Amino acid sequence: MHPISNVEFMLLQMIAECRQASGYDIKKLVDQRGYREWANIGTTSIYVGLRKLSDKGWIASEETDLKSGKGPIPTWFVLTEAGMAKLKDEILNSLSSTRERDNRFDLGLAAMPLIGKDAAIAALRKRLDFLREALKDIRQKFQSQGGVRLPLNVRMLFLHPISLIESEQAFVANLINELSEEARQYDDNH
Incomplete structure (x- = not known):
């Protein structure tokens, strides 16, 4: 085969x-x-x-x-x-x-302690900006091709990545909040 x-x-x-x-x-x-x-x-x-x-x-x-x-x-x-x-x-x-993921991002997550919380938060905020732009581009293409009037299989080519990006945005925002909270607790205790 x-x-x-x-x-x-x-x-x-x-x-x-x-x-x-x-x-x-x-x-x-x-x-x-x-x-x-x-x-x-x-x-x-x-x-x-x-x-x-x-x-x-x-x-x-x-x-x-x-x-x-x-x-x-x-x-x-x-x-x-x-x-x-x-x-x-x-x-x-x-x-x-099939389950494909962005392994490079996972490797970056694993190595976050090596750069410190502030640098990690700054990088993750840039990722949120990147995701926001990517989402805007995909939504614009989706609408320009016909949006909800597209056949189901073509609609899903747009809606699946939109869903994944929205999920990743929530994940990254939550991670930023957790890192910020840990940084505040550290500052309060030192």
Whole structure:
């Protein structure tokens, strides 16, 4: 069984949804849905991913005479039977057991005593600012794409990260309060 990257997983989904798609179609869909917000996918990784999927036998390419505008004649990609089977397997696995987190943030939390409470609080306040901006950007994209009128699966691509960011904001705010309280108690006792 071949391993599958997040980019490849996303590409299989988009090709299946469109029934057939060109690299340009996929790039437009990535931009419209805000995939870049939660996945490391650029134009180059789209085309590298398409090549890998083709090498694994999960997609096939079809040349067409249909041409719109300037540039080369587009290559259309379709899922093979093996590609559809792999996609369904990945969807089931990801919905039932995947749990990805920001391990770098966890490492920073573990090392907080090394920088002191004041520096930790200042850094965590910056994180709250960062989270506030990220949340604003995702909400704006969500609204610009149609908001609550979007199909359920597309809505969830926005609402899940919004929910996670809101939860992290609450966690960080609580942590700042606890660190501030500990710092006050320390000051009162010394």
